[in-house]
Amino acid sequence: MTTKKSIGVGVISLGWMGRLHARAYRSVGERFPELGIEPRLVAAADPLEEAQRAATEDLGFERAHASYRELLADPSIEVVSICAPNYLHAEIALAAVEAGKPFWIEKPMGVSAEQARSVARAAQAAGLVTAVGFNYRHTPAIEYMRELARTGALGRLTNVRVWLIADYNSSPLSPLTWRASRDRAGAGVVPDLMSHGADLAQYVVGRIASVTAMTDTFITERPVPTTTGVGHSGFEIGEETGPVENEDYVAMLVRFDNGVLGTLESSRVSVGPRAEYVVEVYGTNGSARWNFERLNELEVCTTVDGGPTHGYTRAMANPAWGEWSRYQPAIGTSMGFDDLKSIEAAQFLRSVLTGEQLAPSAADAWCAAEVDEAVVASAADGRWHDVPHIELPTTFNR
Numbered sequence: 001m002t003t004k005k006s007i008g009v010g011v012i013s014l015g016w017m018g019r020l021h022a023r024a025y026r027s028v029g030e031r032f033p034e035l036g037i038e039p040r041l042v043a044a045a046d047p048l049e050e051a052q053r054a055a056t057e058d059l060g061f062e063r064a065h066a067s068y069r070e071l072l073a074d075p076s077i078e079v080v081s082i083c084a085p086n087y088l089h090a091e092i093a094l095a096a097v098e099a100g101k102p103f104w105i106e107k108p109m110g111v112s113a114e115q116a117r118s119v120a121r122a123a124q125a126a127g128l129v130t131a132v133g134f135n136y137r138h139t140p141a142i143e144y145m146r147e148l149a150r151t152g153a154l155g156r157l158t159n160v161r162v163w164l165i166a167d168y169n170s171s172p173l174s175p176l177t178w179r180a181s182r183d184r185a186g187a188g189v190v191p192d193l194m195s196h197g198a199d200l201a202q203y204v205v206g207r208i209a210s211v212t213a214m215t216d217t218f219i220t221e222r223p224v225p226t227t228t229g230v231g232h233s234g235f236e237i238g239e240e241t242g243p244v245e246n247e248d249y250v251a252m253l254v255r256f257d258n259g260v261l262g263t264l265e266s267s268r269v270s271v272g273p274r275a276e277y278v279v280e281v282y283g284t285n286g287s288a289r290w291n292f293e294r295l296n297e298l299e300v301c302t303t304v305d306g307g308p309t310h311g312y313t314r315a316m317a318n319p320a321w322g323e324w325s326r327y328q329p330a331i332g333t334s335m336g337f338d339d340l341k342s343i344e345a346a347q348f349l350r351s352v353l354t355g356e357q358l359a360p361s362a363a364d365a366w367c368a369a370e371v372d373e374a375v376v377a378s379a380a381d382g383r384w385h386d387v388p389h390i391e392l393p394t395t396f397n398r
């Protein structure tokens with residue numbers, strides 16, 4: 001029997017994402033056996049006592065801390081996940097760089113382009129590999145869509161349509177969590193959902209060069225929660241209300257460096273769609289479209305010479321698409337959201353072993369933050385804004 005190399009993991013913050021990162025690390029030994037590693041969940045850090053209890057009793061961590069600084073000081077922790085609310089990302093990531101620990105951080109990487117820039121530059125200067133939670137990239141159908149787009153199978157690319165329309169805040173009784181605070185979350189749905197859409201568009205098509213955008217806040221007051229929850233669930237509310245300080249909705253037009261045009265739209269307050277995250281890419285010879293609510297399917301049309309049944313073929317995920325075959329041995333059987341995080345964990349740990357940046361990187365997150373900032377500026381003055389070039393290499397044109 002071969003012994004797998006143990007790799008010490010620390011997870012900072014145990015809300016929805018922190019718990020998912022922990023599950024994802026645990027899956028890597030089995031799903032990616034060729035890496036020859038077994039992640040060891042050494043410690044979690046979260047100020048909430050309930051999260052500390054869950055860390056050791058439910059999730060399998062050896063210990064739990066209230067402060068992330070204690071975790072970062074532990075020499076047996078070789079890699080860290082940063083899953084805190086957005087306003088803590090830059091502070092914690094810079095401390096991780098200081099401690100020499102490669103990190104996997106949730107998006108958005110801070111609450112401003114300036115914060116994202118400082119983190120990306122610090123990681124680069126320290127020679128650390130990183131990973132950022134742009135998990136939808138790892139969807140097998142998206143990987144295949146990208147292949148179609150980038151190999152010319154769709155002809156010359158003309159335009160993309162991307163929308164991330166969710167209902168997690170559609171009820172006026174949804175609580176006023178950290179996500180509604182400008183200081184703690186940034187520009188609302190722009191860095192929250194839309195940053196996934198911009199990343200997907202860049203991953204499939206190339207860098208976004210310029211944007212013009214409209215934004216609005218449709219529900220301006222919300223009840224203050226009286227208990228904490230995890231992600232979007234589990235909060236109780238009282239009579240008191242407070243102001244929503246950031247964007248519920250964004251609509252954008254974009255131009256890509258390569259001349260492709262795009263429309264992107266995102267909402268966190270739509271009534272009807274639950275999590276309708278759609279990417280459509282069009283070329284002169286065909287198109288492909290994917291919807292997160294049907295994660296395992298891709299609709300493809302690759303001919304302009306239609307007969308009476310001309311239109312989309314609905315293909316199911318299969319071994320030719322991305323990492324699908326690591327998760328299911330039988331076509332027609334579905335992968336799920338958590339599996340995308342498992343792939344992200346494996347890419348991160350493979351990068352730690354090899355030094356080659358594989359997952360979406362801190363530079364990609366900086367690039368996304370520059371798109372966010374251009375969107376907010378355009379919504380304020382009604383003009384087109386160029387997205388500044390960043391000097392670090394990104395992974396989406398690899």
Ligand SMILES: NC(=O)c1ccc[n+]([C@@H]2O[C@H](COP(=O)([O-])OP(=O)(O)OC[C@H]3O[C@@H](n4cnc5c(N)ncnc54)[C@H](O)[C@@H]3O)[C@@H](O)[C@H]2O)c1
Nearest residue numbers: 013014015016017046048083084085086106107133230231
């Ligand atoms: N990639 C995705 O699809 C995706 C999905 C959801 C959330 N996210 C991102 O993940 C991050 C976390 O979101 P969530 O839904 O898990 O949030 P959450 O509200 O469920 O959890 C946040 C956790 O952070 C902890 N925390 C607060 N202050 C802390 C501190 N000083 N030190 C350590 N921990 C602290 C809280 O106690 C809580 O347990 C956000 O940046 C969010 O944008 C990404």
